[in-house]
Amino acid sequence: MEIVLTGEGGPEMLRVGTGDAPRPGKGQVRVRVEASGVSFAEVQMLRRRYPMQPSFPFVPGYDLVGTVTEVGPGVSGPRVGERVAALTRTGAWRTHVVVPAATAVPVPASLDPGVAAAVVMNGVTAWQMVHQVAKVRAGQTVLVHGATGGVGTLLVQIAVRAGARVLGTASPAKHDLLRSLGAEPIDYRTGDVPAAVRALSPGGVAAVFDHLGGRSLDDSYALLADGGVLISYGSAATLRDEGHWLTPYLGTIRRYAGWQLARLVGRSRGRRAAFYYVKPGPRFTEALTEVFTLVESGTLNPPIAQRLPLENAAEALRLLVEGKTTGKIVLEA
Ligand SMILES: NC(=O)c1ccc[n+]([C@@H]2O[C@H](COP(=O)([O-])OP(=O)(O)OC[C@H]3O[C@@H](n4cnc5c(N)ncnc54)[C@H](OP(=O)(O)O)[C@@H]3O)[C@@H](O)[C@H]2O)c1
Structure with missing residues (x-):
């Protein structure tokens, strides 16, 4: 079948x-x-x-x-x-x-x-973004968009386990679940997300995990503390856009080029923007093996x-x- x-x-x-x-x-x-x-x-x-x-x-x-x-x-x-x-x-x-x-x-x-x-795709995606791209350290504050989704719930758990304070966006009905995972919920449906993040972390955040793409990337980048990293790993917000599928990605590339230029001329305050895309290979195998160990030990609960x-x-x-x-x-x- x-x-x-x-x-x-x-x-x-x-x-x-x-x-x-x-x-x-x-x-x-x-x-x-x-x-x-x-x-x-x-x-x-x-x-x-x-x-x-x-x-x-x-x-x-x-x-x-x-x-x-x-x-x-x-x-x-x-x-x-x-x-x-x-x-x-x-x-x-x-x-x-x-x-x-x-x-x-x-x-x-x-x-x-x-x-x-x-946890095959989602666990590796979350694990590699937290540990290999953002390199989250204990004591940092990070923002996870879509924190109650398949990837989001794992991102939250892995970042909390790394010792980070995690702010997570989700619809209000799912806020209790988010608290139970160790994150502080932010309502993305009715609330002003950037204002809520600034209220909770006035100095900005060390990392933003953004699966939304489009204009959300501008807000995410603006929320970074000095030396922080924005990781774009999806384009969920552009699902209902008309036109060619490539168009939203061209917008992302344009934004990234601007931020990279700011870095080159020393005006980025150490902030950077990265893409993430999961792919099979030795690094995937290594990460999934680690993720399976975390699930087996009960440390990670998808x-x-x-x-x-x-x-x-x-x-x-x-x-x-x-x-x-x-x-x-x-x-x-
Ligand atoms: N780059 C990669 O390698 C890679 C790998 C895996 C997944 N992804 C991407 O990761 C994203 C999530 O995938 P998934 O399978 O975890 O999806 P999912 O389970 O459907 O989760 C998506 C989450 O997004 C939330 N959401 C929707 N609109 C939002 C908004 N405006 N602001 C904040 N959150 C919002 C939803 O929250 P509510 O339910 O509370 O509304 C939902 O929990 C997708 O875009 C996917 O393409 C990328």
Whole structure:
């Protein structure tokens, strides 16, 4: 079985199909998928607004956890029967998937596949942004936008564990959850976010994690303390824009060029702006292995919004589009 995204529109554009993965080729393994993630990327793909997405029809699914059922020639590991995780970008919403063996990351046996799937893309994204891009240190104050989302809930937990004071934006109904994760909530729906951040941290913040893009980047950069870093890792605010998907990114590049120029001429007060984009490879494997260890030890708890059967992918996407969920939606095969 596979879930096919047949064209631009709403979740009704998803169809359940009968296709399946081929035999693994050289250097590949075939995986029986146990759980795969539902992410904002698929919401953007539905609207044909995800950077360089395949043309319709295609099988979405950004990440997966499953068991290796067959290995191709030249594969020294993983072995048949081992549980692995992989970042596929598309194609994970199938019962069987073929992935390069080199990108398959071992999953500890004690981890529930659904819980493990909740941290494949999101956990690595959050962990790398906190530790490798922002390099958050104890005592710093940071701002997390969308702090109750799939990535946001992990960003908050990882930054709190690093010893930071975390301010998080979320809709009011989710503020209690945010407090329980250790963050101070800010209402982005009715409130003035920059004013609220300044009231809580008058000297600015050491890092802003911004998944919104567009004009939010100007506010985020202006909220940085001297030496602070803005990390842009999404363009959620431009989902409903008309025109080419590239247009909002051109706006971001223009802003970044201005900030870089200010740095070069010594007028940035040490502030910098970075992009983040998750990708498979040795650094991904290393980060995911660390994230799995944190989840296993109970240090990191990915909230699971819903677990739904793979054939209910359209319902899963509808829940995400409506913004009624908190944490990660997982499809189980
Ligand atoms: N660059 C990368 O490598 C990478 C990797 C993973 C994800 N991402 C990006 O990360 C973003 C989040 O993904 P996700 O899967 O975590 O999505 P998600 O679970 O849908 O979470 C999105 C969150 O954004 C919040 N939100 C919506 N409008 C907002 C606003 N104006 N101000 C502040 N918060 C707002 C929502 O809060 P409420 O529910 O409270 O309304 C929701 O919690 C997406 O843009 C995605 O593309 C990027």
